[in-house]
Amino acid sequence: MEHVEFGQTGLTVSRLSFGTGTNGWGGRSEQTGLGLEGLAELLCAAYERGVTFWDAADGYGSHAHIARALQSVPRDKVVLATKTTSHSGRAVRRDVERFLRELQTDVLDVVLLHCVTSENWPRRKKSEMEALARAKEEGLVRAVGISCHSLGALRAAVACDWADVVLARINRKGVNMDGRPEQVAPLLERLYDAGKAVYGMKVLGVGRLAHDARAAIQYVLGLGTVHALTVGISQLAHLRQNVRLIEELAPLYPLHEPIVL
Numbered sequence: 001m002e003h004v005e006f007g008q009t010g011l012t013v014s015r016l017s018f019g020t021g022t023n024g025w026g027g028r029s030e031q032t033g034l035g036l037e038g039l040a041e042l043l044c045a046a047y048e049r050g051v052t053f054w055d056a057a058d059g060y061g062s063h064a065h066i067a068r069a070l071q072s073v074p075r076d077k078v079v080l081a082t083k084t085t086s087h088s089g090r091a092v093r094r095d096v097e098r099f100l101r102e103l104q105t106d107v108l109d110v111v112l113l114h115c116v117t118s119e120n121w122p123r124r125k126k127s128e129m130e131a132l133a134r135a136k137e138e139g140l141v142r143a144v145g146i147s148c149h150s151l152g153a154l155r156a157a158v159a160c161d162w163a164d165v166v167l168a169r170i171n172r173k174g175v176n177m178d179g180r181p182e183q184v185a186p187l188l189e190r191l192y193d194a195g196k197a198v199y200g201m202k203v204l205g206v207g208r209l210a211h212d213a214r215a216a217i218q219y220v221l222g223l224g225t226v227h228a229l230t231v232g233i234s235q236l237a238h239l240r241q242n243v244r245l246i247e248e249l250a251p252l253y254p255l256h257e258p259i260v261l
Helices: 036-048 063-069 089-103 126-137 151-158 181-193 210-222 236-252
Strands: 003-005 012-014 016-019 053-055 079-084 108-116 141-148 165-169 197-201 228-232
Touching: 012 016, 016 236, 036 063, 036 236, 053 197, 053 228, 063 089, 079 089, 089 108, 089 126, 108 126, 108 165, 126 141, 141 151, 141 197, 151 165, 151 181, 165 181, 181 197, 210 228, 210 236
Parallel strands: 016 053, 016 228, 053 079, 079 108, 108 141, 141 165, 165 197, 197 228
Antiparallel strands: 003 012
16 A cells, blocks of 8 residues: 655555545444444454555544544554534634544544635634644644535635645546536646645545446546545445555556645
C-alpha cells in the first residue's frame, strides 16, 4: 500500500482510506451496522493491509467502533479524520472535546466541517473555523478543513488559507457529485496546487460504479491531484479487492508535482 504526504498537514496517509459512512447519517451507517466488534475487526484487517487512513464522522456514529479497533493497533500509525455538523464555535469546541473522549485519543488528526454547501462558507462558518483553529493551536487537532457538497464550496476552498484538508465528491460518471467530472476535476487540481490535502469520496458512486471498480479507481488516481480515495467498506472481500486495485494502480498514476499558488 502506497503512502503519501498529505498536502502540507505534516501527516502521511495511505492512498486508500477506509470510509465508515456508506449511507451514513443520523448516527448510523452501513459500516456501523456491522456492530462494534464487526467493524473493529474489519478496520484491523485494513490496518494489516496498510490502510492506515480511517474516515469517520459524528453523523456516522463510528467513533466507538474506531476506538475499539485502536485497542488492537498503534494509535500513532493511524490517521483519523472525523467531521462536525455543529453551527457555532462553542458547539464545535464541545464536539472536539467529545470526539477526543469517544475516540479515546489525545489528538484528532483531521476535523472537517461536514457537508458544506454554501459558496460563502468562509464568512458564514467563521465562528466554527475559529474554534477549530484554536483547537489546532492547542494541539488537540492537527489539521482542519471541510467536506464539500457543492461547486461553490469547492471554489471557495481554493482561496481559503484556513482549510488544510478538503474532502470532495469525485468519480468518473458524475454519480452523486456536485457537478460533472470535467467541472470538479479542475477545482481539485487548483486545491492540490494550492497545497491543500485533497481526498475523494463517492469514488464508486455509492456502489453504482462498483461493477467496474478498476475503472472507477483508475480514473480518480489518474487525476494526479487526489492524495487518497475514501471508500466505504463493509465486507472483507471488498477490502481485499480495493487494496489490490490501489496497490496495482497507484504506482502507475503518481501524484503530480504541485504548483504552489
